[in-house]
Amino acid sequence: MGMKNTKTAIIGANGYIGKHLEFYLKRMGLDPTCYDIQDDSRENYKQVDITDKESVKNIDINVDYIYMFAGLTGTYAGFDKYETYVSINEIGLLNLLDAIRNSEKKPKIVFPSTRLIYKGVDKPLKEEDEKETKTLYAINKLACESILYAYNKSFDIPYTIFRICIPYGNMLSTDYSFGTIGFFIKQAKAGKDIALYGGGDAKRTFTHMEDLCYQIVQGSMSKDSNGEIYNIGGQTLSLREAAEFVAKKFNTNVVAVEWPEKDFRIESNHTYFDDTKIRSLLCIGEYKQLQEFSKDL
Known part of the structure; x- marks a missing residue:
């Protein structure tokens, strides 16, 4: 399959990282279909509520990659809004996976996780290092990692997870x-x-958006990344x-x-990352x- 025939979709396309993924993919010559809960008049955009199974049916899953970047972030706020956090951050992913498992097409799900799932320690953290969830958001992310694993094992839905520390910068404005x-x-x-x-x-670990998009997009498109979890370097x-x-x-x-x-x-x-694993997948120079x-x- 040539790159020009690659079909992509971004769910959560109005978020900070989502907007940059759209920009990066377009710069590669691709035209991602974008989804988010807000109304938007831009081309190739559809309004979707991932917590609503009927709304999720409007997502075209006849693509090669779905960048699932919709979700609520935050730390203490999750305790006050736990129903909303579970609904958006976990049920939303389950609704998408349920739609995919009943279809012939099995796009790869590209999913962002977080540094907040790790137990803090003063050493570069490897993907397998000890976990500790002190917030509902961290619990959501760790649960979603397990959900993706389960749906891969039972329904052959491919995925790649990228754990992100602190992104910064802006290629758009x-x-x-x-x-x-x-x-x-x-x-x-x-x-x-x-x-x-x-x-x-x-x-x-501080990662500029240019470096972050490179690692996520190029890493997800590698055939060797299916079912894998990577710390984003920086x-x-x-x-x-x-x-x-x-x-x-x-x-x-x-x-x-x-x-x-x-x-x-x-x-x-x-909480800072050992990037050995992502470097073994991609050619990465200086950040x-x-x-x-x-x-x-």
Whole structure:
């Protein structure tokens, strides 16, 4: 099958990563069909509610790859909205898999998991390292990993899972308002100090969207990735080091603040990745560096 004949779909196409996957796939010469819960007038887009089985029937599964990036993120919020988190993050995936298992076509499901499923430890984490779920969101993700495994074993539905740490950057515009780095930029641009709980000593893997899309798209399209889980590689920094790059650009400071009790209880400490497995699958050079990205803000 030639690349030009490859058919793709993105569920959750209006999210931060979903939009970038659409951009990346189009840059490859592909034309993904996009789905999300909001109405949108752009071409090749359909409105779908993944929690509704009837709505899910509107998803065209006669494709080669489905990037299943719809879902709720968050940490403590899951405890207050557990029904919504389970419905969107787990039932949504089950509704999609149920539609696929009753069809002749078996597209590969490409699914994003998270650093938050790991037990924090100050060493590069391998895919098989100890797990610990302190939030409903982490439980959702770990459950979905098992759901994909089960449907693969019973119904031969192929999948690849990518565990993501901290994505940053934007290939689409100058709006960098998403996630950890987005928060740092917003604070610094406003002339405020960047406040970090406990001083920000915990280490993370920071991955620019260009590197992230390359690993997800190229990795998922490798025949060797079926049924596999990969940590997404990137640059390892402490949160304080990352904040200082941004603060330096805007001539502001990084300050330590005390942990709120509820946030401290679910803090994962160090969670940064060993990327040996993804490097064994793909040709990966040097990752983009946050300090260079910060200079261009």
